[in-house]
Amino acid sequence: MYSFRNDYSDGGHPAILKALTETANQQTDGYCEDRFCLEAANLIRGYINAQDAAVHFIAGGTLTNLTAISAFLRPHEAVISAESGHIYVHETGSVEATGHKVFPIQSANGKLRPEQIETVVAEHHFEHMVKPRLVYISQPTEMGTLYSKGELSALRTCCDNNNLLLFADGARLGSALTSNSGDTEFSDYAVLCDAFYIGGTKNGAIFGEALVICNNELKADFRYHMKQKGALAAKGRILGIQFKRLFEDELYLNLAAHANMLADRLQRGILDSGFEMLFKSSTNQIFPIFPESVIVELEKYFQFYRWEKLDDEKSVIRLVCSWNTDKKDVDRFLDTLGKL
Numbered sequence: 001m002y003s004f005r006n007d008y009s010d011g012g013h014p015a016i017l018k019a020l021t022e023t024a025n026q027q028t029d030g031y032c033e034d035r036f037c038l039e040a041a042n043l044i045r046g047y048i049n050a051q052d053a054a055v056h057f058i059a060g061g062t063l064t065n066l067t068a069i070s071a072f073l074r075p076h077e078a079v080i081s082a083e084s085g086h087i088y089v090h091e092t093g094s095v096e097a098t099g100h101k102v103f104p105i106q107s108a109n110g111k112l113r114p115e116q117i118e119t120v121v122a123e124h125h126f127e128h129m130v131k132p133r134l135v136y137i138s139q140p141t142e143m144g145t146l147y148s149k150g151e152l153s154a155l156r157t158c159c160d161n162n163n164l165l166l167f168a169d170g171a172r173l174g175s176a177l178t179s180n181s182g183d184t185e186f187s188d189y190a191v192l193c194d195a196f197y198i199g200g201t202k203n204g205a206i207f208g209e210a211l212v213i214c215n216n217e218l219k220a221d222f223r224y225h226m227k228q229k230g231a232l233a234a235k236g237r238i239l240g241i242q243f244k245r246l247f248e249d250e251l252y253l254n255l256a257a258h259a260n261m262l263a264d265r266l267q268r269g270i271l272d273s274g275f276e277m278l279f280k281s282s283t284n285q286i287f288p289i290f291p292e293s294v295i296v297e298l299e300k301y302f303q304f305y306r307w308e309k310l311d312d313e314k315s316v317i318r319l320v321c322s323w324n325t326d327k328k329d330v331d332r333f334l335d336t337l338g339k340l
């Protein structure tokens with residue numbers, strides 16, 4: 001049964017497995033001070049065109065979010081996020097468990113707008129309340145929608161005007177960068193965000209994320225924060241080797257483009273069969289709306305998440321294509337749908 005449930009269902013790209021095997025007998029320093037991490041960090045600095053960015057490798061997305069956000073904030077400071085934001089809904093309150101309130105903002109398409117941020121700031125104006133200090137976004141959003149470069153720039157301006165930090169969760173950044181309807185490139189994130197991360201777990205790596213800190217004021221002692229939060233891996237080389245391989249050539253972007261291309265094929269096929277989407281997506285996650293009877297039949301052959309119940313008859317499901325999804329899997333889904 002093929003799973004469209006997620007983009008982390010596959011093990012790891014063969015080129016990465018090969019790089020890990022070929023280096024397995026070499027001894028290195030620990031805790032991300034090995035030559036592979038140093039090289040990977042340099043390659044990433046080249047891609048984002050920011051030679052003085054700090055790059056840290058961390059095992060997973062939740063750990064990256066909570067380590068970075070808690071390091072960037074003072075005890076009384078708080079985070080603003082879309083109500084669908086991953087840190088607000090799906091990380092077991094891990095940012096809040098570090099002592100920082102997360103304000104959820106309603107957003108049908110998963111994106112934040114400057115005026116919504118400004119309202120939260122205006123409502124929190126003195127020391128009897130927490131102080132909003134960091135805006136958390138993900139690119140793409142939880143809904144598979146994308147911030148344009150113009151929208152990101154507007155968020156940056158809003159953050160500058162209100163003394164806020166902008167942090168972008170890039171667990172699926174590759175998908176955003178290679179989307180047909182996206183207009184951002186790697187270097188934009190280094191310019192517009194105080195910090196962001198480049199997701200490996202969902203794009204060919206066995207696991208791992210690369211956190212990039214661009215704002216000089218946030219760089220000091222970050223490795224202390226990592227160690228204290230259990231985010232500094234003794235065998236950090238495993239992360240370095242993977243990111244080195246992903247950024248040695250265009251592998252990172254090629255894998256993301258493949259996932260987007262197959263999600264687009266799947267979306268077009270479903271639309272051609274007469275069904276609708278919750279949102280038209282241009283990333284590797286799509287959100288078709290099906291009657292319950294169709295969902296029950298599809299569940300016999302494929303795995304996917306039921307995303308949202310719209311009414312007694314219809315629900316939204318989420319289908320995710322990955323770097324390893326095959327055109328055959330997509331076509332089999334469409335054939336099965338066509339026969340229902």
Ligand SMILES: Cc1ncc(COP(=O)(O)O)c(C=O)c1O
Pocket residue numbers: 059060061062063086138169171172201
């Ligand atoms: C946007 C986003 N951020 C963070 C995470 C958390 O990653 P992890 O499961 O590696 O902690 C996910 C995982 O699904 C995600 O989609």
